[in-house]
Amino acid sequence: MKTAKPTATAAVKAAAQSTAQSTAQSTAQSTAQSTAQSTAQSTTASSAHSHEAGHMHGDSQEAALTLAEEYCRERGEKLTPIRRKVLELLLNSGRATKAYSLLDEMRQIHPGSAPPTVYRALDFLLSAGLVHRIESINAFTVCHDLTQCQHGILVVCQQCGTVTELHQPKLRQALVAQIEDAGYRLASDEIELKGLCAACQAAEAAATAAAGSAASVAAAK
Template sequence: MADGAARQKALAEAEAACLRRGAQLTPLRRQVLELVLEAEAPVGAYALLDRLKASRPGAAPPTVYRALDFLLEHGLIHKVERLNAYIGCSDTGHGHAHEHDHPHQFLICRRCGATLEIADAAVTHAIEAAAARAGFVIAEATVEVEGVCARCAAA
């Protein structure tokens, strides 16, 4: 999320969402969220730690992981498992929490690493229907699709 105004709006929505849930977006959590949001692509915990150390020299891995756990729990970010990295949730202001109550899938570019979160309910329904036919109860589902983004394909 490169746009500063959009990032500030997302931070304000995140703070409001936390307040609605009785949680606190502490300055550290807010800073980690801002670092995730300003990244051009999904960002790993140690890259976040390196950026965080610029303003918090004593920051250590547990500091970042605790903040990331909170942000994940409150639906403010997602973990892109394939990349072992984090991306801001494109649906932060809608009140979902830990289980990410909106459908989400990720399109990951193999060339540039750009990752786009999409929320296609049809994909979610297809997975749920297939699971039901197999007698499987879904606890959590994240779809990660690798390919080439439009910008790389055009280049």
């Protein structure tokens, strides 16, 4: 018995389903990215107001920079214009940022900026406790609480680079004690953990749901 050839209608339907699925995936990805950015911005703004006095987020970015200047002055140091600008760029970013990205932004403002300029500023901000270095990805993020000398745990979102500081002194001390008991001398006692933040989880779930819904609609046609 001969096998029937697919009809033109069947071919068109198959092509339509394929196109619909492709479009659904593309739209879902775009929606997810937009949702992630919007939610992340909202989350960052919300968390900024939840910190106690002494944090790097004030009523405005200018207030945060003024606080940093006062903090440096109390330490007998100076937040020079270059140092201030690098700190401002990190505040603008709101997430872990690599040095070369900061250099690119600096060159848009000061075309003659050289790598040592940015690295020296970062070294100062690190020594002053104004920023954290995320060793695992070689990036930098603003320290949100100047009252805490040792933050202990930094949680980094692998998707968007958002960093959350956790203050768990007892947990940190217990872990450090166990490491020292094992015979290690720590070079740094900050702990870096990687995960997916709430905003990115929501975006991922939305993308999956949108793709599934679109595929179901296409299959029903």
